[in-house]
Amino acid sequence: MRLHYLELILFSTYAELRAERARSYLGLLWWIIEPAMNMATYYFVFAVVLKTAQHDYVPFLLVGLTFWQWFKSCISHGGHAIWGQLPLIRQVKLPSQVFPSVQILADTVKFIFILLLLFVILWCTGYPPNITYLALLPVLLLELVFAAGAAYVVGAVMPLVPDLRFVIEQILQVMMFLSGVVFSLDSVPESMRRWFALNPIVDLVDAGRGILMHARWPDWSALGRVALISLALYAFGAWLIQHLTPRYVKLPT
Amino acid sequence: MSDTIVNLENVGVAFNAQLRMGSPRFWALEDVSLKLVRGMRLGVIGRNGAGKSTLLRTIAGIITPDRGRVMRAPVSCQLLSLTLGFVPHLSGRDNAILSGLMLGLRRREIVRRLPAILEFSELGDFFTQPISSYSTGMLMRLGFSVAMQVEPDVLLIDEVLAVGDADFQEKSGAALRERIHSGTTVVFVSHGDKQIQDVCDSALWIEHGRSVMQGGVDDVLRAYHAAPVAKSA
Numbered sequence: 001m002r003l004h005y006l007e008l009i010l011f012s013t014y015a016e017l018r019a020e021r022a023r024s025y026l027g028l029l030w031w032i033i034e035p036a037m038n039m040a041t042y043y044f045v046f047a048v049v050l051k052t053a054q055h056d057y058v059p060f061l062l063v064g065l066t067f068w069q070w071f072k073s074c075i076s077h078g079g080h081a082i083w084g085q086l087p088l089i090r091q092v093k094l095p096s097q098v099f100p101s102v103q104i105l106a107d108t109v110k111f112i113f114i115l116l117l118l119f120v121i122l123w124c125t126g127y128p129p130n131i132t133y134l135a136l137l138p139v140l141l142l143e144l145v146f147a148a149g150a151a152y153v154v155g156a157v158m159p160l161v162p163d164l165r166f167v168i169e170q171i172l173q174v175m176m177f178l179s180g181v182v183f184s185l186d187s188v189p190e191s192m193r194r195w196f197a198l199n200p201i202v203d204l205v206d207a208g209r210g211i212l213m214h215a216r217w218p219d220w221s222a223l224g225r226v227a228l229i230s231l232a233l234y235a236f237g238a239w240l241i242q243h244l245t246p247r248y249v250k251l252p253t
Numbered sequence: 254m255s256d257t258i259v260n261l262e263n264v265g266v267a268f269n270a271q272l273r274m275g276s277p278r279f280w281a282l283e284d285v286s287l288k289l290v291r292g293m294r295l296g297v298i299g300r301n302g303a304g305k306s307t308l309l310r311t312i313a314g315i316i317t318p319d320r321g322r323v324m325r326a327p328v329s330c331q332l333l334s335l336t337l338g339f340v341p342h343l344s345g346r347d348n349a350i351l352s353g354l355m356l357g358l359r360r361r362e363i364v365r366r367l368p369a370i371l372e373f374s375e376l377g378d379f380f381t382q383p384i385s386s387y388s389t390g391m392l393m394r395l396g397f398s399v400a401m402q403v404e405p406d407v408l409l410i411d412e413v414l415a416v417g418d419a420d421f422q423e424k425s426g427a428a429l430r431e432r433i434h435s436g437t438t439v440v441f442v443s444h445g446d447k448q449i450q451d452v453c454d455s456a457l458w459i460e461h462g463r464s465v466m467q468g469g470v471d472d473v474l475r476a477y478h479a480a481p482v483a484k485s486a
Binding site: 003004007008011012014015016018019022023088089090091092093094160162246249250251252 | 266267268269270271272310313314315316317332334337338340341342343347350351354355356357359360383
């Protein structure tokens with residue numbers, strides 16, 4: 001992508017975050033409060049009410065949700081981005097890929113704040129930083145590529161089938177439960193586990209937990225598979241947007 | 254031939270009438286041919302719904318035609334868009350940068366032109382305030398000042414020749430006329446004969462998505478008015 005578009009993406013991201021801050025009374029605090037409330041909900045249901053007996057359940061849940069919420073917001077925000085910017089796309093010649101990219105970047109900035117908060121919580125509750133933190137960067141980069149690819153695909157199709165916005169949240173909800181975010185997949189029957197393993201989020205969340213909770217290096221072969229899937233999805237998503245862009249301007253207003 | 258910068262041959266553009274699958278398409282442009290030569294100031298006339306705006310966006314490269322051929326030399330074609338991409342909660346200054354980036358300027362170019370934008374828009378201290386606090390007139394002043402910073406090879410104008418309240422209208426009109434007559438290639442869509450006569454050195458008449466005639470302004474206007482008024486589509 002040309003340097004000019006990179007400048008546009010960066011500045012639009014700044015604008016997006018800035019505007020978001022101005023739109024509410026508590027502003028930036030919501031970046032922390034919203035995910036914290038979400039985590040508290042799951043904690044209440046699974047740890048307090050259902051009394052999940054799993055060892056280390058709280059850090060298990062926090063790491064899972066932190067990784068998941070980043071992925072989820074990239075898709076729900078990035079997925080709506082092109083559809084939401086159709087009036088602009090009708091007026092000026094820009095690569096449509098810019099719009100979901102801005103949302104993904106904005107969500108990544110917010111994720112970094114939450115990740116730092118997660119670090120502090122883990123360090124204070126007996127999970128100190130360790131050498132395997134070095135592997136965190138590649139793991140997070142892979143998640144970013146995977147999330148971007150998924151967001152591009154959803155974003156590319158949304159203008160043509162806006163009905164998608166009614167189902168996407170439900171799909172994400174199901175996907176969260178199937179990704180071992182709030183409960184361990186150990187309880188899943190052996191016969192189904194093979195299919196679960198195809199989901200890159202499972203491997204990414206697993207790698208994250210290994211690093212942050214057990215000082216365990218990630219399973220590099222699993223991550224290699226995730227890298228292949230992610231890059232393929234990213235390339236497909238970028239291609240799809242480019243391929244469908246001529247149709248966006250011809251849609252009914 | 255090297256001076257032809259945009260050439261359309263029998264171009265047609267179809268829109269989807271509805272989002273449903275298999276919904277019929279309607280042809281906003283049926284068959285338009287035009288030739289744009291460097292430095293030309295082309296006026297496009299035609300009745301409502303003739304496809305004038307669609308034509309402009311096709312020339313700009315925003316719309317890809319469904320049939321016919323488009324030749325475009327490696328030049329920048331930009332629609333004169335006011336307040337493009339403006340975000341309510343951002344300051345006038347940030348919006349100027351954002352809009353400028355969308356219009357194809359590099360960031361350092363816009364930053365360099367911020368003083369000129371501030372001066373031309375007469376916004377004073379409001380420049381650093383969120384534009385949600387602006388009046389419509391102020392918004393137009395900012396939008397116009399930003400749009401004038403973009404210097405495309407081909408400037409595409411849809412009706413708008415001046416904006417804002419009375420004083421600013423005079424100022425913005427003068428600035429735009431100066432730009433038009435500075436040797437830029439211009440395509441100008443308008444209803445008004447007088448404006449086309451003032452601004453353009455040639456004209457194109459389109460009717461129901463078809464180009465009827467391209468030539469000198471007076472000849473085309475005469476033929477346009479001599480034709481019986483077609484029923485609107």
